[in-house]
Every structure is written in structure tokens, then in C-alpha cells.
Amino acid sequence: MKLLIAVPTYNEIENIKRFVITVFEHIPDYADILVIDDNSPDGTAAAVEDLIRNYPNRLHILNRESKQGLAAAYLAAFEWGLSRGYDVFLEMDADFSHNPKYIPEMIDKIETNDVVIGSRNISGGGVEGWSALRNFISKGGSLYSRLVLGCPIKDLTGGFNMWRKSALEKINLETISAKGYLFQIEMKYKAFLAGCSITEIPIIFTDRKQGKSKMSKGIFVEALINIWKIKSNARTDKGSFEFIKFAVTGGLGTVTNLVIFFIFADLLKLPEIPVSICCFIVAATQNYIINHHWSFRNRTESDKPSIKKWFLFIVSSLLGLGINILVMRAILTYFNVPLKLIAQAGGILAGMVINYAVSKFLVFRRKK
Structure with a gap:
């Protein structure tokens, strides 16, 4: 040697x-x-x-x-x-x-x-x-x-x-x-x-x-x-397209969340916090269904949606939200960013990556 x-x-x-x-x-x-x-x-x-x-x-x-x-x-x-x-x-x-x-x-x-x-x-x-x-x-x-x-x-x-x-x-x-x-x-x-x-x-x-x-x-x-x-x-990797579809699904969930919140909180004047919680559950449920039938279709063709996997996806979404907040606070503390929006964007990306990983390897994992 x-x-x-x-x-x-x-x-x-x-x-x-x-x-x-x-x-x-x-x-x-x-x-x-x-x-x-x-x-x-x-x-x-x-x-x-x-x-x-x-x-x-x-x-x-x-x-x-x-x-x-x-x-x-x-x-x-x-x-x-x-x-x-x-x-x-x-x-x-x-x-x-x-x-x-x-x-x-x-x-x-x-x-x-x-x-x-x-x-x-x-x-x-x-x-x-x-x-x-x-x-x-x-x-x-x-x-x-x-x-x-x-x-x-x-x-x-x-x-x-x-x-x-x-x-x-x-x-x-x-x-x-x-x-x-x-x-x-x-x-x-x-x-x-x-x-x-x-x-x-x-x-x-x-x-x-x-x-x-x-x-x-x-x-x-x-x-x-x-x-x-x-x-x-x-390399060309199908996982990249899978992640893009997951991100698009998350975007649709955000739109659903905002629309429902506007109707019930702004138009109907219902309390914001319970409305926000309901919006999260509805949007996350929508995301779970779309991800099952579209984003991770190659993993779930032989499976049907289940309460257990829905619950795991809700937990994954909450974990992603927590990571979002932690990363946003870290960026604001450690980096001198001109806009807080940049920190929030970084937090969203980090939360989405964690949510995607948990969804891919736990919620929608392939059966052996």
C-alpha cells in the first residue's frame, strides 16, 4: 500500500x-x-x-x-x-x-x-x-x-x-x-x-x-x-417525480385548507382555532387519499386506504409541521435573512422532506 x-x-x-x-x-x-x-x-x-x-x-x-x-x-x-x-x-x-x-x-x-x-x-x-x-x-x-x-x-x-x-x-x-x-x-x-x-x-x-x-x-x-x-x-430517478407529485399534493392540500378556513372563519365567523384544526384534518385526509392513489401509486397498487395508515400520515404531517417551525426559528436565529418569508420557506421545505421520507418509508412502504 x-x-x-x-x-x-x-x-x-x-x-x-x-x-x-x-x-x-x-x-x-x-x-x-x-x-x-x-x-x-x-x-x-x-x-x-x-x-x-x-x-x-x-x-x-x-x-x-x-x-x-x-x-x-x-x-x-x-x-x-x-x-x-x-x-x-x-x-x-x-x-x-x-x-x-x-x-x-x-x-x-x-x-x-x-x-x-x-x-x-x-x-x-x-x-x-x-x-x-x-x-x-x-x-x-x-x-x-x-x-x-x-x-x-x-x-x-x-x-x-x-x-x-x-x-x-x-x-x-x-x-x-x-x-x-x-x-x-x-x-x-x-x-x-x-x-x-x-x-x-x-x-x-x-x-x-x-x-x-x-x-x-x-x-x-x-x-x-x-x-x-x-x-x-x-442518474434519472423515478423518486424525483414521486417527490414532485408529493409536493404538488401538498400544494393542493394548502389550497383546500385556506378555502375552508376562509369560508368558516371569515364568512361564517366561527372560532379560528377549532376551524384551523378541522382544516388541517380535512386537508391532510385529502393529501393522504391523493398520495395513496397518485404520488405513491407504484407502492400501493395492492393496498386499500386504511384508518391505520391515515393516522400515521396525520402524525407524519404533524412531525413535518414541527420540523418546519424548528428550521424556521433556526434560520432566523443563525442567518441574517432579509425577509422572514425566506426562513418560513426553508422551514416548509425541510418539513416537506421529512414528511415525504416518513410517508415513503413508513406510511406507503412497499409490502415485502
């Missing part, structure tokens, strides 16, 4: 020397480090070049002329390593958020797998140094991506990943189009579609102590929108 550890850097002068020394303490003799530096103005590249004399033929640097981003850095590292005979690659951050102590276990697991993921989202994994809100948004983003893509990987967004050469060849790196935060999702999703054997090991992700994070809120929001592009580019 010949292992290359790829480490993108931009302004990591406060971390890079200690990081390189620590990584070398945890890796075998057949493992090397490649730092990909985007012309850091703080002298990161010079610091690495000073260290090279201590690790001849094992520490390398790829100097780039400008800041080109995370995805371009890793793709350049893969190309560099593949051309030099490396057959295993490890992606790592230089700020110690990815603890080098996990590398030996990842090396052990890569012996029998194509991809090994350092996962924050499985039992034993987690995050230190993040607020509860930031952790909620991160896990929510990963869950959202999993549901949209139909991918079982628990930590789609994490950046501590080990790849065999064969996995990179199956993915076909020339087809990778995502940038920044979305890059890791596209890589893992395509590995999943290609039939790669993938395993996750638990890690504790520690927020950086030195330097400034490169992640911005804009990148995160853009990724959640562009996840659909990854899905459509990767």
Missing part, C-alpha cells in the same frame, strides 16, 4: 507545522503528506517548505497561484498522487478538526473497503466546540442530503475520508462538478451509486482552535439548493 494524505491549506500558518509533525507521528513509513496551498499570504507554504528537509521524499507541497477552493485542491491532489503510483488517499483538514489519532483505524478499515469515512453522525461520533444550533444545522443538512439523494451514508458532508484508487476510478473524477461544501457529498454519492464498499468509523470532530474557518453560511445554503443538481446529474 502507498498512502497519500492530501491537506488543502489557505492561511494555516498557526497550525501547519504542529499538524504535519503530529500526523507523521501517527502514520506508517509508506504514507506521505501532500500540502496543497492556494498561495496563502500568511506564509503557510514557506513553513511547509522549511519542514520538507526533515521529511525528505515524504512531505510534498503543491503550490497554486490563487485561491481555487477545496474541491479543486483535492482533485489536484488526486491527480498528483495517481500519476505517482499512490493507491490510497486520505482527505484531512490542517486545523486539527480531524484528529490524526484516527488514521491507524482508517488504514485498517481500508484494507477491506473502498471508502472509509470519519463520521460524526454514528454511535460514538460527535462534535466538540459547536453551539447546539450549529450542530443542529449540520446534522439537518446531512439528513436533508441523505433524504434527497436516497443515500444511506450517515455523514455525507464530512471531510475526513479515505479512498482507494479503485474507488476514485469508479467515481470518474472528471465528472465531479461540485465546489466547496457540496464536493464531499457528490464524491460519496457517486461512490455509493458506483457500488463501492463504504464504511464509517466514529470520530469526534473538534472545532478549530487557531485560524479562521473557511466555511460560510452562503456556501452551506448554496449546497442545500444544489443538492438537487447532483441528484439529477448522477
